[in-house]
Amino acid sequence: MDLFLQQLTNGLAVGSIYALIALGYTMVYGVLKLINFAHGDLFAIGAYLGLTLLTTFGLSQYLGPMGVVIVLAVMVMGLVAVVGAVLERVAYRPLRQAHRLSAVVSAMGASIFFQNALMLVYGARYKVYPHDILPKNAVSIMGFEIPLVRLLVLLTSVLMMVALYLFIQKTRIGTAIRAAAIDQRAAKLMGINVDRVIMIVFLIGPALGGVAGLMVGLYYGQINFTMGWMYGLKAFTAAILGGIGNIPGAMVGGLLLGVIEAMGAAYISIAWKDAITFMVLIAILIVRPTGLLGERVADKV
Amino acid sequence: MKKMSVFMLVLMIGLLGAGSALADDPVRIGLMAPLTGAWASEGQDMKQIVELLAESLNAAGGINGRKVQVITADDGGDPRTAALAAQRLSTQKIVAVIGTYGSAVTEASQGIYDEMDIIQVANGSTAIRLSEKGLKHFLRTCPRDDEQGLVAYQTLKDGGYKSIGILHDNSSYAKGLADEAKTLLDKDGANIVFFEALTPKQNDYTAILTRMRASNPDVVFFTGYYGEAGLLLRQKMEMNWPVPFIGGDATNNPDLVKIAGNAAAKGFRFLSPPVPQDLDTPEAKAFMESYRGKYNGEPGSVWAVLAGDGFRVVAKAIEATGSEDPGKIVAYLKNELKDFPGLTGPISFDAKGDRVGDLYRLYEVDAGGKFVLLP
Amino acid sequence: MKDVRPVIYAVFCGALLLAPFFLNAYWVDVLNNVGLYAILGLSLNIILGHAGLFHMGHAAFYAMGAYTTAIINTSYQIPVLWLMPLSGLVAGVAALVIARPIIHLRGDYLLIVTIGLVEIVRIALINNVFGITGGSNGIFGISRPELFGFRIRRPEHFFFLIWGFAAITVFLFHRLENSRFGRALNYLREDDVAAEGSGINTAHYKLIAFVVGAVWAGMAGNIFAAKMTIIAPESFNFWESVIMFMIVLLGGRGSIPGVILGAFLIVGLPELFRQFATARMLVFGAIMVAMMIFRTEGILPPRPRRYPAAVADGGGDGP
CATH class of the missing domain: 3.40.50.2300 (Response regulator)
Incomplete structure (x- = not known):
């Protein structure tokens, strides 16, 4: 039983990162029906930018660990949001009237571009975050030793999800985003500046991906230019699992994916872990063809 | 359709460019390495080290007065791309090729080099079977699994x-x-x-x-x-x-x-195997000095250094035999080269082309993060 | 305006046919890779381009074909080319079994399921499933193909095998496109509710498209195994599926010349960019985005169907 709970927390920790990346995926998808294959690479860019900012400004000399994390998060989110907006402007906007698969090819081209750009700028070797940023101690919850950092990651993604949900549901811009998600043309007729809405979505989605990259860097320490591919695929899986376009769905999908992985490795086979995950996914989709929580996309795909 | 003809034109120009390279003077040695893809860090280290060694060799007068030219091809760390890279290199009048890293990747290129009578010195491919096929021109500087x-x-x-x-x-x-x-x-x-x-x-x-x-x-x-x-x-x-x-x-x-x-x-x-940082031979010291001078750091993995050793043994064999005949070079490497002072310890090859000798050392990481050679 | 396309096709075919006599082994081998991916692209085109199914797991069927050939050839010494139909059959049967429960999934859900499929197959191959796939070492020592007593060995020989097969593929798939079956596929791609309403059994047609594409990919796998003589799981990863996917979309969904051009671009360009060394894939990525921006429906999208009144279609060979 102990082992089970231990594996559960392992799974939740990984899953919360998948969830954070999946939030960005799902948001962009909700409005544009676009699978942004470059999203994983925006996440990797976030991880690399976080490292650059951390080492050039020497933030930890002036601030405590929490301060460093918050300042870094804000800066990384800002920068990656700009990259995301530029990506939208250059690679996706000209394709908005085209068939949706055309944009997928453009997204893949962008993904190859970003990945190799990171390799050329930062080198192909692993990059490593400094070890002394976050406290290494663990907190004891119900007799369980859980590293503080894990709680932090979980907390961040839950916070982000709640904030995003409230933003979409309660604010004027959020309403515009929802309107554009249902029918862009109708939204335009109602006086909504759809281009601006899409731009905002492309600021928020990548920002979430970027902050997830920072979290991975801070937590695991090791980053690599190809990491976006793997995490991107996992997050896409998570988004689909929960029901794409659905914000709580991305969260549930991410956490569940992490837990399935951990349980697959724990009780079935480590080497078959990813295959087990996909088998579960396929089984779920056969039973529920639009994901666990259902999709929130009004338009016919 | 216009685009198609433009593309064909570009293809033709590319061909002319590839074909018109001069082939007289320098000794041409190929390097096949994963410069892109998941193993890019290894491949780029390999390229850095081999190019550095070629530079110092040329600065010291080259091989028997002839300069050495290294021709690099990216194998992408994938068998299909490697087969293409091998085809490409084998049209470039090279004597030998250094590399590559992954075993399956090397295997996809072995046959091509063998047919073209090009010597291949693999640096990171440790799978046993690679040297069990009786290929005449295959050697490796890395030990087997x-x-x-x-x-x-x-x-x-x-x-x-x-x-x-x-x-x-x-x-x-x-x-x-x-x-x-x-x-x-x-x-x-x-x-x-x-x-x-x-x-x-x-x-x-x-x-x-x-x-x-x-x-x-x-x-x-x-x-x-x-x-x-x-x-x-x-x-x-x-x-x-x-x-x-x-x-x-x-x-x-x-x-x-x-x-x-x-x-x-x-x-x-x-x-x-030992890395040059731990060896006190003059060759290792000279290499480390020039490496630090040029790249400002330590070489990454031992595999990249093994590519450097592959280059050095090939250069040595060409010098000693005074010939670019693959048969002679391979015969020299397998039979006459004994305890050549490599960057990873003494190098000799057996009849299969595998590196022989007691190579492995046990290392331990100390409290300061340094690799310490255990007795 | 007079249609110049036939002239261009003829010039292209002529140039291609002569190419091995003027190019060196390397460029011939590049063309071989282009040809192989053109065949794969054409087979995926049936599924993705014509039936409109978002299928990003085509490498799974390609792998099944290649492994079928490799396993049987190395254990029973049956000549490689004889195994081509069997490779296609294995891939086709697998497609039939796999596709049945998932074929009704829409768009992106099908996409992730097919991605999952290719990952499951790759992981199974790495883990040496049933003890016959050789794990991550793969299978080596596959024999060279022989055709009428001639041993196909050098790139120039493979050129004619691969492009010959590609020509057969083009011919057959062109016929298929213009058959009743092809038209039905296009109809359900545009609107499967309406197609269903007009009496087309959409699930049935989708399934057939899937199986036909898989059979062809399996046969392409046979050629790949014969050409490489060694196959390993890395050759069939998700990225391979992505390459095939991009070939179809970049060239133009549902267009045979488009797919062939796509194969030239996706497989050929990284070779032309070798001079950029480590930056070659960066340039490639940027060019892909640019090509999509300037030709948003692919470079050579299919021409709208025309139905000349005078020429009566014989009803096609569809059911």
Whole structure:
């Protein structure tokens, strides 16, 4: 039983990162029906930018660990949001009237571009975050030793999800985003500046991906230019699992994916872990063809 | 359709460009390395080292007064691209090719070089079968899986461990090494409590560590790469699990300590051929000096240095035989070259083209994160 | 305006046919790779381009074909080319079994399921499933193909094998496109509710498209195994599926010349960019984005169907 709970927390920790990346995926998808294959690479860019900012400004000399994390998060989110907006402007906007698969090819081209750009700028070797940023101690919850950092990651993604949900549901811009998600043309007729809405979505989605990259860097320490591919695929899986376009769905999908992985490795086979995950996914989709929580996309795909 | 004709035109120009290169003067040596893709860091290190060695060789007058030219081709770390790279190199009048890294990748190119009578000196392909096919012109500077398996077995046996966990990453290299070690240990009736593969390039290995811990090994032998080894050590410490880890030669990379942190890496042991930093031969010292001068750091993995050694033995053989005849060069390398002072210890080859000699050393990471050679 | 396309096709075919006599082994081998991916692209085109199914797992069927050939050839010494139909059959049967429960999934859900499929197959191959796939080492020592007693060995020989097969593929798939079956596929791609309403059994047609594409990919796998003589799981990863996917979309969904051009671009360009060394894939990525921006429906999208009144279609060979 102990082992089970231990594996559960392992799974939740990984899953919360998948969830954070999946939030960005799902948001962009909700409005544009676009699978942004470059999203994983925006996440990797976030991880690399976080490292650059951390080492050039020497933030930890002036601030405590929490301060460093918050300042870094804000800066990384800002920068990656700009990259995301530029990506939208250059690679996706000209394709908005085209068939949706055309944009997928453009997204893949962008993904190859970003990945190799990171390799050329930062080198192909692993990059490593400094070890002394976050406290290494663990907190004891119900007799369980859980590293503080894990709680932090979980907390961040839950916070982000709640904030995003409230933003979409309660604010004027959020309403515009929802309107554009249902029918862009109708939204335009109602006086909504759809281009601006899409731009905002492309600021928020990548920002979430970027902050997830920072979290991975801070937590695991090791980053690599190809990491976006793997995490991107996992997050896409998570988004689909929960029901794409659905914000709580991305969260549930991410956490569940992490837990399935951990349980697959724990009780079935480590080497078959990813295959087990996909088998579960396929089984779920056969039973529920639009994901666990259902999709929130009004338009016919 | 216009685009199609433009494309064909570009293709033709590309062809002319490729065909018109001059072939007179320099000695042409190929380098096939994964410059892009998942193994890009290894390939780029290989390129840096071989180019550096070629530069110093040319500065010192070249081979018998002739300059050396290194022609690099990217194999992308993938068999299909490697076959193309090999085709490309074999049209460029090279005497020999250095590389490449992955065993399956090397294998996809072996036949092509052999047909064209080009010598191939692999640097990171340790799969046993590569040199068991009777190819005339194939050599390698890296040891084979069975040799390292034997050393690993000895080390684990000498450690007197009662229960052993073996973890690999399902790459053909790591799996091969793990299998070799396991076969030998099984023969001895050793108690292997855990034998599994992790999925590389996934940051979180806590699920695997948790499961491995439950099987309670006295020692874990990890045959995979330094990136995963670093993370395993780090996450193992976060779990407060004090079990000792032993690694194979793919963990011999200073980045391992950077990833794991000094505290977590301390006490980690690994088997590896020596790297030039640890050798006090004049060749190794001169190499380290020029390397630090040019690239401002230490060479990464031992495999890249082995590519450098491949280049050096080929250059030596061309110089000694005064010929570019592949048959003569290979005969020299296999029969006459004995204990050539390599950057990774003395180099000799056997009749199959495999590197011979007692190569492996046991290293341990000290409290300051330095690799210390154990006696 | 007079249609110049036939002239261009003829010039292209002529140039291609002469190419091996003027190019060196390397460029011939590049063309071989282009040809192989053109065949794969054409087979995926049936599924993705014509039936409109978002299928990003085509490498799974390619792998099944290649492994079928490799396993049987190395254990029973049956000549490689004889195994081509069997490779296609294995891939086709697998497609039939796999596709049945998932074929009704829409768009992106099908996409992730097919991605999952290719990952499951790759992981199974790495883990040496049933003890016959050789794990991550793969299978080596596959024999060279022989055709009428001639041993196909050098790139120039493979050129004619591969492009010959590609020509057969083009011919057959062109016929298929213009058959009743092809038209039905296009109809359900545009609007499967309406197609269903007009009496087309959409699930049935989708399934057939899937199986036909898989059979062809399996046969391409046979050629790949024969050409490489060694196959390993890395050759069939998700990225391979992505390459095939991009070939179809970049060239123009549903267009045979488009797919062939796509194969030239996706496989050929990285070779032309070798001079950029480590930056070659960066340039490639940027060019892909640019090509999509300037030709948003692919470079050579299919021309709208025309139905000349005078020429009566014989009803096609569809059911």
